[in-house]
Amino acid sequence: xxxxxxxxxxxVRRRGQEARLRCSPMKGHSHVYWYRQLPEEGLKFMVYLQxxxxxxxxxxxxxxxxxxxPKEGPSILRIQQVVxxxxxxxxxxxxxxxxxxxxxxxxxGTRLTVL
Amino acid sequence: AQTVTQSQPEMSVQEAETVTLSCTYDTSExxxxxxxxxxxxxxxxxxxxxxxxxxxxxxxxxxxxxxxxKAAKSFSLKISDSQLGDTAMYxxxxxxxxxxxxxxxxxxxxxxx
Numbered sequence: 001x002x003x004x005x006x007x008x009x010x011x012v013r014r015r016g017q018e019a020r021l022r023c024s025p026m027k028g029h030s031h032v033y034w035y036r037q038l039p040e041e042g043l044k045f046m047v048y049l050q051x052x053x054x055x056x057x058x059x060x061x062x063x064x065x066x067x068x069x070p071k072e073g074p075s076i077l078r079i080q081q082v083v084x085x086x087x088x089x090x091x092x093x094x095x096x097x098x099x100x101x102x103x104x105x106x107x108x109g110t111r112l113t114v115l
Numbered sequence: 116a117q118t119v120t121q122s123q124p125e126m127s128v129q130e131a132e133t134v135t136l137s138c139t140y141d142t143s144e145x146x147x148x149x150x151x152x153x154x155x156x157x158x159x160x161x162x163x164x165x166x167x168x169x170x171x172x173x174x175x176x177x178x179x180x181x182x183x184x185k186a187a188k189s190f191s192l193k194i195s196d197s198q199l200g201d202t203a204m205y206x207x208x209x210x211x212x213x214x215x216x217x218x219x220x221x222x223x224x225x226x227x228x
Contacts (some may be wrong), residue, residue, distance in 0.1 A: 033214075033215060035216070035218075041220060041221075043218045045216065045217065048214060056214070056215060063131075084150050092162075095214075106218060108158070114214075
């Protein structure tokens with residue numbers, strides 16, 4: 001059973017470009033979480049999605065950031081018009097359910113560098 | 116809102132010795148879980164140990180154990196017989212009914228010869 005897959009592992013963008021980060025959850029998992037880790041900091045929650053639904057987006061910046069988890073295919077975190085402050089590692093985690101006792105399994109992360 | 120505080124930015128321990136990493140938290144919920152994650156230089160997040168708040172018995176996983184003091188809202192991690200491979204960032208985290216994880220700022224552990 002493959003783990004959580006994220007691609008690309010490294011992404012370089014120039015200011016103003018768009019960044020698309022993909023996350024394929026573990027088989028059988030229908031809940032996906034995105035976290036951001038700025039340099040030398042802990043992970044910060046961004047958004048929680050279930051298939052075709054956004055459950056909690058309280059950690060998402062109000063502008064330029066969006067996320068989706070379609071019925072088919074991976075979850076996508078999209079950052080429009082990237083700025084240098086968006087440079088960070090973005091981690092995706094998945095779980096089989098959304099209750100408090102469900103463990104979240106993390107992917108290897110995507111490191112975004114904005115030039 | 117839930118918060119997690121790790122007051123030790125860096126720790127060092129000699130190989131084969133024991134080290135304790137501190138974590139305090141705050142939550143208004145009764146049903147929650149606490150976690151310790153390890154992040155080696157590869158940056159992969161690895162679950163080390165987890166504790167269910169309603170269980171009084173401290174969790175253990177091989178060389179890793181926790182001291183869970185619910186009234187004090189303290190959740191420290193003890194690593195026994197430290198190994199070079201334990202060198203990593205260690206993050207304490209909490210989750211509740213909202214499912215999302217709230218992390219502390221981390222403790223960088225260096226295991227030396």
